[in-house]
Amino acid sequence: MIQDVEDQGTKDPGELLHRLQDAERIRLFLDYDGTLAEFAPTPDDILPDEALIDLLRRLSKDPRIRVAVVSGRRLSHIIQLIPLEGILLAGTYGIEMQLPEGRQVEQARYDEIRPLLEEIKPQWKALLEGREGFYLEDKGWSLGIHAGRAADDEASEVLEQAVNILEDQPLDEYRILGGNKFLEIGPKLANKGETVRYLVDSFPWPGAELVFIGDDDKDEDAFAVIHERGGTAILVSREPRPTEADYRLGSPAEVRQWLEGLLVER
Ligand SMILES: [Mg+2]
Structure with missing residues (x-):
């Protein structure tokens, strides 16, 4: 607790x-x-x-x-x-x-985890295009958006849109990590x-x-x-x-x- x-x-x-x-x-x-x-x-x-x-x-x-x-x-x-x-x-x-x-x-198996990340990556990239203070991190096993240097309002708005992109995806084997100006999708384990x-x-x-x-x-x-x-x-x-x-x-x-x-x- x-x-x-x-x-x-x-x-x-x-x-x-x-x-x-x-x-x-x-x-x-x-x-x-x-x-x-x-x-x-x-x-x-x-x-x-x-x-x-x-x-x-x-x-x-x-x-x-x-x-x-x-x-x-x-x-x-x-x-x-x-x-x-x-x-x-x-x-x-x-x-x-x-x-x-x-x-x-x-x-976990990389070849099972990676394909969905490959689908999400270009969409997140497009979302961050031309914006200040955002950083897309590709860790291979996971994808993350760091918004530490972005304005507060824009950060929460963009991260919400990034979550929406995940909505219709098969996420059973994945884990979404939120944090302070941070979002990451990776394997559940x-x-x-x-x-x-x-x-x-x-x-x-x-x-x-x-x-x-x-x-x-x-x-x-x-x-x-x-x-x-x-x-x-x-x-x-x-x-x-x-x-x-x-x-x-x-x-x-x-x-x-x-x-x-x-x-x-x-
Ligand atoms: Mg630490």
Whole structure:
């Protein structure tokens, strides 16, 4: 259940860190954009961050810690951003994954998902033609419209029209994600909650403390599942806001500092 704003930000993430420093096993699930790194100018920008890569490398080498990065970006981007073995990388909300040993797995069939997206893409493209502040992102497995730099009125009007285009389509195998100035269509299983459930159940690590850190509404699905499995959720947000999470960190810089804390010698 999403808690009231007043309940948020009251728990001290330092206290959680203290508890985890004594844990034998810690399983981290980390979102990328807005959580580990500040947002790139557009979602197609791939700007690897050496300091972050070094931090993730050190976390992955600690025998007490296992790391999974669970992102909405396509897997090929995440692999370029985090060129490391020993970490599980999940792209498109977990539809496509690279396991720690390097093997890649997919949770849906691309040749079944793609044809409808091919139909929608030119229609969405035509809708955005000549408009300022909109960006059509083709992630292969999904199509998204980002309207972050568009005027509020125009953004809601255009996104509504984009939803109307989907109306007469066979959408049983798809999931429509709405958000703040954002719309995306992708496979139904492209869901961070489903992905965490799959990973925890398919690759069990008994006794591990589960922690999910994320910054947006797609991460809330995962917060719910992490709680179901007895774990802890941390929201990344500069301001308190309604969330399922237990703790809040203010920025990607704070997240990195907190993760460094896990590496402190006991
Ligand atoms: Mg994010």
